Amino acid sequence: MSTVLLDIQQALELHAQAVLAPVVGQAVAYPNVPFTPAEGTPWAKVDHLPARTAPAGAGVDSQTRRPGVFQVSLYFPYGQGTKACTDAAQAVCDGFKRGTSLTRGATTVRVQSVSPGPGGREDTWWAVPVSVWWLVHSQD
Numbered sequence: 001m002s003t004v005l006l007d008i009q010q011a012l013e014l015h016a017q018a019v020l021a022p023v024v025g026q027a028v029a030y031p032n033v034p035f036t037p038a039e040g041t042p043w044a045k046v047d048h049l050p051a052r053t054a055p056a057g058a059g060v061d062s063q064t065r066r067p068g069v070f071q072v073s074l075y076f077p078y079g080q081g082t083k084a085c086t087d088a089a090q091a092v093c094d095g096f097k098r099g100t101s102l103t104r105g106a107t108t109v110r111v112q113s114v115s116p117g118p119g120g121r122e123d124t125w126w127a128v129p130v131s132v133w134w135l136v137h138s139q140d
Helices: 004-024 083-095
Strands: 043-050 064-077 101-104 107-116 120-122 125-138
Touching: 004 043, 004 064, 004 083, 004 101, 004 107, 004 125, 064 083, 083 107, 083 125
Parallel strands: none
Antiparallel strands: 043 064, 064 125, 101 107, 107 125, 120 125
16 A cells, blocks of 8 residues: 555655654644644644645656645734744745655655745634645555
8 A cells, every 4th residue: 555645744744843853843733633723822823735746757657746735824922013024934845845756665756846925813723824835656
């Protein structure tokens, strides 16, 4: 049985831990894992947004092209300006720069691009999303 879906998720999350540690420490919310942010303390949330798969070439034996987005949302206390959150977004962009390859098992995740989105208020937080566009070619 293929483990490509799990390999993609783990490769991205393990790299995110290293990239986010200097920015928010261990305060990272992962999918389907209970998490309560500490009021007034920066934190991040990661989400996996796989896109539609397609053949990477002609024929039934061609690889499968698996694109997706790894969404890293950064949360900083509201009312303290945007510098800290912008610096954190830059750290994510630097850590997932275009061309970065992440390997887990037999799967290699290649970062195609990374872009921060506009910041905005969410309750008591200033939030900035950073989208990491990735691509995997797998043999299914």
